Amino acid sequence: MKKLLLTTALASVLLSAPAAFADEKDDRIKALEEQLSFLAGEIQLLKEDRATEKAEVAALVASIKPSAGKASADNVKITMGPSPKFSYGDFSFQPFGRIHLDYAVFSDDAADHPNGAEFRRARLGMKGTVAKDFGYKVQVDFANEGVNFKDVYMNYTGFDNTEIRLGSFKPGFSMEELTSANYITFIERSAPVSAFGTGEVIGLASYFHGDNWSLTGGAFVDEAGTNSTDDEAWSVAARGTFAPVIDENVILHLGASATHRKPDQANESFDFDATAENSIQRADSVSANFANVESANLYGLEAALVTGPFSAQGEYFVVDVDRDSTNSDLDFSGAYAQLAWTITGESRPYKASSGTFGRIVPARPFDPKNGGWGAWELAGRYSTLDVSDGNVLGGEMDSYTIGLNWYMQKHVRLMANYISVDTDRNAVTPNDDPDILLFRAQVDF
Amino acid sequence: MKKLLLTTALASVLLSAPAAFADEKDDRIKALEEQLSFLAGEIQLLKEDRATEKAEVAALVASIKPSAGKASADNVKITMGPSPKFSYGDFSFQPFGRIHLDYAVFSDDAADHPNGAEFRRARLGMKGTVAKDFGYKVQVDFANEGVNFKDVYMNYTGFDNTEIRLGSFKPGFSMEELTSANYITFIERSAPVSAFGTGEVIGLASYFHGDNWSLTGGAFVDEAGTNSTDDEAWSVAARGTFAPVIDENVILHLGASATHRKPDQANESFDFDATAENSIQRADSVSANFANVESANLYGLEAALVTGPFSAQGEYFVVDVDRDSTNSDLDFSGAYAQLAWTITGESRPYKASSGTFGRIVPARPFDPKNGGWGAWELAGRYSTLDVSDGNVLGGEMDSYTIGLNWYMQKHVRLMANYISVDTDRNAVTPNDDPDILLFRAQVDF
């Protein structure tokens, strides 16, 4: 509006300028005076407007930057991915969790392995830091409507590239054991890893790493929550990994681990068992449960290769059990080898600092309206487990699995596994080798 | 200050203008020149001021909108109600929970229904989204110091007005069953809903809705966490609701549901039971627990009416049980009808998208200093349940309840129920019909 007025006013001045009479100057001066007065008013308005705005912006700045040293929404940093992580100075906090839901169909649908659905994992947790270099993690699994401790520990990270952990967590053993269940290629870990791994136990461990290597060693006692009637079992475990090649095209991983385990001194027994690589069946498929144990040594070798959308991974385990003088020592062993191809081209990420695999993130998340169909992965695995030796006949099992994974979103995965098992006559249920179709829906946050 | 100077300067120019001498033009031109120079300076100052402010505002904008893809306190949206919900792009997260604490006084104070207090519900949960259209909810109940899965599911909302759920949740059955326990009118759901409803079970379901209708259908397996020794039970359930009238004054709800249930194939049994509409008593009041079941069909009809502070609600259920060839089929039934009056005038909100009721929010929350006394509601209910038929004599029960609800705050409710029950001679404890005074304190967040 004012712009129009101004333009008109100026136009009238300029149009009247060419007049040639004596009074012409008077008119021009008069016009100039009026115009000047008008412009002065305009400037005045602009200045007042500026003052108003300055106050407004100052108030805005004040509202955004509160007094230093006091946390508020504006200096607490929040990142989401997908649960929120709050950071302020040395403090941080993040809630998290996961849901894994399984459904299994067995070819013979028998009493000890009925078709059915179960929550495999339903976890809630909180993690964070309470001071410079001092952190914690509490992750509880409520699947099957019980309480199971997973990572429940405090840690110290004050030394370079080093973490010291105290609490409940997994000892240094097996790449597949230590790779998160959110990231492993098949629905269940291979039978030998289930049989020889311990899951989370109470202990104290150190973790060191470089750009392409990791090393961990720790001492552990019995599983969290166990109330044995004599001294608790203990173990020491160490694992080292090395990646001689880590570049854009190829990742090569090598690893080795060694564990020494003493059983609970009351019953002096060990139990190495496994199902047919699913969690729905009621009883184990093979199981070596025996007493009179002095101790056991477990050794593991690991190798993995990633090149573009292809990955290969394998581990070999051997267990030497020392028993008392009246019982012969035992040797058990197991191994698995797997191949995977991400059809949609994504590559499997590797974490050199822990010698484990990470999450396959779909390049084009599921969004049919925009042509996104997620990532698809095809994989095969062979595993073998032998827990029969001497007078302990726990059985042998070979498992063949074909897996199809649909990474719909970064945090949503659907999985289908077809499992064919071959157990020997020493298996828990002799001559019972059903084919298994296993499904999982998984979300983590 | 400058404003004053400017005004004075202009005034002097204008006042001197009328002078009539020959030098008058000179003076006027000189004054104009001076004035012009002054205004030019003013404009210059304004421009410099603008430049300063532009930088300031730019810095402000930069501080508020960090680099794309990285969340911070300033672009994560937080809403509270009363627990905080965090949103950033396609991610959201919200913790939540509730406490329901009950106290019961029985007129005869017998061994199987002693006076006493118990947590009816004590829940913690987390819910959110992990990607566009992909969400989750994990709600665990710890009441009675156990672990009970409630809503524990993932969902997909990528189709319009549609939700697909996978996990543990309630099948489409009964308006009272599906209305949150935070919102139902009486302390416990009516006996027929307790007897015929399943609570949360594992399944896959779809939810559709329009402005005044909803439709859900799903397939379910056994209850979450159950370890049966044969194939798990399964069911399919569908429910539709329609609200022919939804306006400011009147809401009319109609609904129907149908469920087909197969029992666990190992024991082929069903159990339809209920207490006298309280959770404190130790044993059920009526219970039809029988085997040799082929399957059952459950049908439900629903009607509800809200007009201002008045609401009426009723449901009728019939259950047809097919048994094997040597046992006669069974018919069970139940119904309830209730009337409620919010004395303080608040109306009961209706959710057309799910065909359930919502939360009565007090118009004047409890705040005696400012004359706020919350909302008060008076309600009555009659329920009847008959689980006796053929050779299965589970009993019949009529229950009469008067309820007084005090909605102190939106999220705080105190409830008192007086319950009079009349069971027949086939009840679990014959001739034992105590009057019950039941209290609840409830908070949700």
Add this chain to the structure above:
Amino acid sequence: MKKLLLTTALASVLLSAPAAFADEKDDRIKALEEQLSFLAGEIQLLKEDRATEKAEVAALVASIKPSAGKASADNVKITMGPSPKFSYGDFSFQPFGRIHLDYAVFSDDAADHPNGAEFRRARLGMKGTVAKDFGYKVQVDFANEGVNFKDVYMNYTGFDNTEIRLGSFKPGFSMEELTSANYITFIERSAPVSAFGTGEVIGLASYFHGDNWSLTGGAFVDEAGTNSTDDEAWSVAARGTFAPVIDENVILHLGASATHRKPDQANESFDFDATAENSIQRADSVSANFANVESANLYGLEAALVTGPFSAQGEYFVVDVDRDSTNSDLDFSGAYAQLAWTITGESRPYKASSGTFGRIVPARPFDPKNGGWGAWELAGRYSTLDVSDGNVLGGEMDSYTIGLNWYMQKHVRLMANYISVDTDRNAVTPNDDPDILLFRAQVDF
């Protein structure tokens, strides 16, 4: 750029002004006209620039200050310490938790007290307010992979200096019982406090306080979650505290409590028991478990003194049990006294509003690189417990404990206790008094 142009234009006007010819006025007027036109353009640009910026700032303000009544990151207040607390209007919310991990070494390492590690506490919780003056707290302990209710209550704080609580919490009894396990001086509370305290139970209580006094009284029923077969146990408890001296140098605390307890009417029994002040041993050290109880009265006296880094604390308890006519009444008693010295000089903080102690905060948190070594505390305790009287011979136990506490950070504490116990022949395991070395690692958030 424009500034330069403007300056040049003005300079040319001013420099040409002194010309003395007749046309001089014409020229001056012409220059003025041109200049005026230029300035008008400048003002126009400024105005347009202002309009753009106004829109920009308005958008900025809109993005920062959403419509009233709707929270966003900018008006939800977040404080961290170390878990985040969110506040918005009358709403607040804070998640929290703790990990306490113990390891014990027994000198005789017997079957009922084996060396071993256990989580003593592993808790997750949420607390907050849902309306003006209405709050809640839900804290669940998952240690030993079970579910234990701790503080699970709702409260009202609408009266000055007063809190009304309803739910599960500790009755008013014993300074040591009511001081958080995060803050107590020794790893376990003294044997008499363990024997005579109830931990959290369901009840209704009021809390009042002034600047140097506190008073609480409440009525309680059986422990949360218990399913007894008759009327639940109940009790009333009251406690008052007074601090005659609270200044910078000296704090003197005095307190007294009285409790009346009725047992469960089905078994009419009480159980007063305690371990040797550790949670690892399998069985109690002394235990008076007896029936035929009418009721019991418990009385407690408290005194504590803090002066600089030194603190002293002691309590005395007496229990009078009324039994039925055929059994003689019983008198039990217990006491403890402790001395503590914070070697690094920190003082033990006192909370007059609850008559309990707070957290010792290290003046120089652990940070070796910067010479911080945390706070160190040395403490000694003597406790005595006598639960033998009449025909109930539960045993007597004297315990001597030396404790060393390392407060590494405000929220991280390591503790070591050496415990020497002396039980009599009526103890649960006669003549079995191992020396105990007990360790704890503790983090809370």
